[in-house]
Amino acid sequence: MMERLTGAERQIALIICVVMAIVGLVMAAAGHGDPMGSHGAIVLIAAGITTFFVLRAIGEPEPAEDRTVDYYDDPTKAGLVIALFWAVVGMGMGVWVAAQLAWPDLRIDAAWSSFGRIRPVHTSGVIFGFGGNALIATSYHVMQRTSRARLAGHVSPWFVLLGFNLFCIIAASGYLMGVTQSKEYAEPEWYADIWLVIVWVVYFVLYIRTLARRNEPHIYVANWYYLAFILVVAILHIVNNLAVPASLTGAKSYSAFAGVQDAMTQWWYGHNAVAFFLTAGFLGMLYYFLPKRAERPIYSYRLSILSFWGIVFFYIWAGSHHLHYTALPQWVQTLGMTFSVMLLVPSWASAGNALMTLNGAWHKVRDDATLRFMMVAAVFYGLSTFEGSFMAVRAVNSLSHYTDWTVGHVHAGAMGWVALITFGSIYSVVPLLWKRETMYSWKLVEWHFWLALAGTVIYVFAMWNSGIIQGLMWRTYTDSGTLAYSFTDTLVAMHPYYVARACGGALFLTGAILAAYNVYMTIRHAPEKRPERDYPTSSEAVEPAVPAAE
Template sequence: MAMTADTTVDVAGAAAAGDRTHVVYNEDVVRKFTLAATFWGVVAFLAGTFIAFQLAFPWLNLNLEWTTFGRLRPVHTSAAIFAFGGNVLFATSFYVVQRTCRTTLFGGRDLANFIFWGYNLFIVLAATGYVMGITQSREYAEPEWYLDLWLTIVWVAYAVVYIGTVMIRREPHIYVANWFYMAFIITIAILHIFNNLAVPVSFFGTVSYSAFSGVQDALTQWWYGHNAVGFFLTAGFLAIMYYFVPKRANRPVYSYRLSIVHFWSLIFLYIWAGPHHLHYTALPEWSQTLGMVFSVMLWMPSWGGMINGIMTLAGAWDKLRTDPVLRFLVVSVGFYGMSTFEGPLMSVRQVNALSHYTDWTVGHVHSGALGWVAFVSFGALYFLVPKLWGRRELYSLRLVEWHFWTATLGIVLYITAMWVSGIMQGLMWRSYDSLGFLQYSFIETVEAMHPFYVIRALGGVLFVVGALLMVYNFWRTIRGDEATERRAAAPVGGARPATVTARSTPAE
């Protein structure tokens, strides 16, 4: 069997003990999504670093409409969330569902390939539209109506493949990671459809008007915006945590019962928390309070999930010293805990009075996006690449070490600069002199933030360097190369065989 062929397994049939069924996993589409995630990750990080430098040095806008911060910022956010994060979720979900269900993907190869090409076509068309100024101006929902329709078609196909695979499973139990993936798929579909209800000006035009207006439009947008974070960037990546942390640590989930409680409480509470983005606006105060209360309640399930993820290493803590891939996964869970503590704190109205509209929010977002989403994605990708290409191990674990520490230093520089800048910004905005006038003009607050913007941009550079180390490591791994460190330590023998025994749970 070729190194890049799909993995073949023999699994016990559900009907009778000892009945063996030949299953060929569809790994071709997983490989495609893995490569796409790697490519889009570098694009997203480069775009983010460039616009960070634009904030520090405005001349980098280049006096061109296509390269202004306003055009490039949605390119960065969409590339990070939907291109990088989305392709990671597709790759991992298709990998995980086949193994935990002991069956190949529902719908065959053609439907899976349609999802890959259709989704990445959406990314390319959306990004080119942003640069040309084609946008709905709705945060995280910028693509215009025609792309929203196309994404709906692709997403329905994704739901059919994923849920169909679960329905034809040969494993009676539905592993908890699949519950998180299904919640992410179904909820994002609902959010996307309702938030993007719009009336096009013409069938052949790019302009449309939202079906909502005024405060209803704002509430609908942040019902979507907050839950895009809650289900795209949280539920989907928690599924990654619940599969890849136990697998890499070779330990069972610390408490499977807690994982079920984590799932249902998160699903119920998260959907109500969006109004905390609209404190001190025209939104009715009772609705703002509702969002605040549910946000504070999210502390409990979020930290329950964090504890479950970290305590999965019980009895295997020493692996953190020797396995940088596991370190990526576990540190990401720590960042998840930190971000889900800070989020409810910032949702409290009195704290929000200081933090809202400041760089503190930017620091909070990136502690989650870089520390949680990117790190758990890196860990999953490092786990997948050698397995998908039939290699015994990554080309170089030393490069993974360099990636980890470079990226960690970049995150620390980034988020601490934004925390300090944001709190300073909020305090300067609310400072009054003895006569009751504002003590600082707006431009003075901007000038005060300049050194922190430079530090933030340098943190981004370090994060990009780490990502480029990962790309190089993947390239050498896929080629089948071995670093000097591995040749010196490797046992006699060939590459990992492509035929393996499927397991119903990652820690079995």
């Protein structure tokens, strides 16, 4: 793949690799005896591997291709394959964590296999590893197609993709070694955070530069959402991770915030990670791949505007609903709750916009599992966003908070919405990118759909039951005014649901493994077919008589 870079680009890539190797070496030496030293070694190895590939190509002749006639899809392809890898790893860890909750002895006698360490590997693995790579890869695809322009640069897309994965590896390996900031979804320590800022700024600049060279007068909705995702995640990440390292040679830092301010900053981050990472980014995916697959116009441009601005404006206020009935001042809780409720209609407007777009294409939803993935994703999006607003109401939250209901809610969103829209998008884009006729096996797509749907439904229903039972047991008093149940009683009551949850997760994981296999076989064995029209040009321009060759 490196052969497609020009000589100058290969040199830049080599310089970056060498700088990374030096950074890794310094970290390994300075952090010797600390997890930071191990991370230095990982950086060094990663830089070494990349250097090997760059060096192998550095003597090759300059690429002959004409860069104005087609899109640059190599990083997209790599990103999708990596996303599927993380899907299997992250969901596999999820099944293990779920099984540990049902059968606590299901671990080996080593610290790294304890629940507290593998649980963040699951969450970061699926959110950042699977979701993040899928977002980066599809955003490259979508921004090029909707701008009818090639990516602005050939090194920076690789830098963003590989740099982001280096962050994911440092994060996951750190958790296993016990490195954590104890902030949910923001566990990685200070040096990993700084690295992610660098990667993310490059991503932002790449996106803006590509948009700036677009050959379309207007910017498509999907790009608004992708941009909101990139921009706001940068802000959230930087603010929530403000911290002072205890030492420059160790993986330990202290947050810049204390007490309830720290909690508020964390949940402002945490909730908007859901909003801008898991919602806005994937709405970008939905807005491109769903109408494309259904071959229907978006139901309403006006509704797109209303829901986009509603979502970005209201969501950012809602984080404090994670801290109802705590030391957080009540007026902050009020704002979080009321904005969560005002958020509901704009959120539903985007789910409705997606479903109404399918009018005239419902026969395709019936026949085509890929489109059905996206349709069901929109339904689950609407469902979980309603549930979220509902749970943000203080009275409801007093029952649901700290119970499995929250876990069920998150998974309705993460499995039903995020993962399903991603799989739908992967199934529609893989044949196009690898120039195949179709996916290797439509039957496997169909199997995956039903496994994923069954897994999600089992998971979510198990957690609804478990959470509500748990919440009710916690607050049940006897006639004497004493607690009716001990905490252990609630665990006994939850056990069957934990078993069911592990089974649901296992079904979902099986589907993801089928997807990985199907994509691999598509790349290897599906019959070839050139897409009819997939090259950059102004839509106004006269189309070239002969589609460009590579």
